[in-house]
Amino acid sequence: MKPRYEEATLLSEEILKNFELTEIPTQNIVLKCLRLARLINDFDSVEWLKNEANGYETSEQGFLTATAWKAAAKSGRRYFIDDPNSKKDKKEKVERAFTDTIAVMEANVNAAKARMEVAYDRNVSLSSHSTFAPSIPPTNASERNSIFKIIQDNTGKIEKVKSRLYQYVFDVNYELKFADITEDIFTRKRNTVDSKLKDICPEAIQKFISVYENLKSDNDEDWANAVHTCRRIIKEVADSLYSPSENLIELPGGKKLKIGEDQYINRLIQYIESKSTSDKFASIVGSHLKFIGERLDGVHEAANKGTHAEVTLEEAERYIIYTYLVLGDILSL
Known part of the structure; x- marks a missing residue:
């Protein structure tokens, strides 16, 4: 195209x-x-x-x-x-x-x-020896x-x-x-993410290819599968960067945080906080990560219960972009 x-x-x-x-x-x-x-x-x-x-x-x-x-x-x-x-x-x-x-x-x-x-009106020359004024021809007005x-x-x-x-x-x-500018920006981000994923999680590249194939479909179930795949990609990145543990992490204020197999968002947030020198950066990326994680988990849980989570093509595309942007922020640390 x-x-x-x-x-x-x-x-x-x-x-x-x-x-x-x-x-x-x-x-x-x-x-x-x-x-x-x-x-x-x-x-x-x-x-x-x-x-x-x-x-x-x-x-x-x-x-x-x-x-x-x-x-x-x-x-x-x-x-x-x-x-x-x-x-x-x-x-x-x-x-x-x-x-x-x-x-x-x-x-x-x-x-x-x-x-x-x-x-136009023709030039007319009138002369007469008569005492009466000669008639003037009508104009083309x-x-x-x-x-x-x-x-x-x-x-x-x-x-x-x-x-x-x-x-x-x-x-x-x-x-x-505008689309060309946006595409260039996203292409650069995607190339950066793909390059870094090859080193820490090469299987994720193949999964992204599967995501693109699902987006070409006219079936909303394939769009939902694309969202499921985004969840698996983020989880695999979490497994590579911050391994799951049965131990709990104690947060300021005494609250306990689980970082087990299923708590991949918690693990990534802990990774961000341990690597980032900017509290503001960690807070912003962490909030974005929580948002997309909750939505991806919602679609995943609906599938596990045998119910159909309605996912539009526009929504699926949005979460794929979110996934790339969040992973780009995490892998930049």
């Missing part, structure tokens, strides 16, 4: 330049916007831009289809007028949409401009006003649609660049 997103980023930059420098006709820009939507698998926008590129679909009765009506709203094509069928003193408003394609409206503007060039209205109306509609197209491309460009 990365080459597609790289192409999409470059294309979005190119389209913004086309808009800002008025380099090509807007209809050509619409087609480039359609390709951009296809590259990023934005299927809703593909349907919208297909209407913009190919014309708005109508039903057998001559009304816009539901998809076309929705697309008209996204393009800023819908507007309100007084209901011509209303018999009330105060007219009710009804919503309509203009449906000419950008190509048609641009052609209307170009044709009107050509007409305007020949609609009325025609020019009519042509101007065509230009103004079509240009206004084009600019409405252009503003929506520009905003769409601008937003996509921003999201692609």
Whole structure:
């Protein structure tokens, strides 16, 4: 997918330049916007831009289809007028949409401009020996006003649609660049964690591969399995860094802390506190570790009881990222 997103980023930059420098006709820009939507698998926008590129679909009765009506709203094509069928003193408003394609409206503007060039008033020379003033030929002012209205109306509609197209491309460009920055940051963190895991817990690398495979599934049980695997990875790291013990640790205040086989979070927190020279760092990482540990344990316990813990794909992805970030902090000590 990365080459597609790289192409999409470059294309979005190119389209913004086309808009800002008025380099090509807007209809050509619409087609480039359609390709951009296809590259990023934005299927809703593909349907919208297909209407913009190919014309708005109508039903057998001559009304816009539901998809076309929705697309008209996204393009800023819908507007309100007084209901011509209303018999009330105060007219009710009804919503309509203009449906000419950008190509048609641009052609209307170009044709009107050509007409305007020949609609000027001819120079007239009048002379007469009559005592009556000669009649002055009528001007083309009325025609020019009519042509101007065509230009103004079509240009206004084009600019409405252009503003929506520009905003769409601008937003996509921003999201692609932000995602790229975020991905670079996470990739560096992941590479650091993977490198250190190879030394202390090489089996964890293979488990992370299993996690990624589960995320490709459409089955929520596989997403839950990805979360289970994150728990096993953290536990294996705990076993490598701070072995379990049946002995209890006495905390300040006299409280006893278990650090047995199942208390892997407690063991990691003890490891952090023993290695970190910053109480604040230990506190922050410890709180993050407790949070993710409680959630992972909850999913694990539900599975042990034979019940199904509901895990969404977004949630599974979030805990995988949390796992990497927490392990990165721990392994940096």
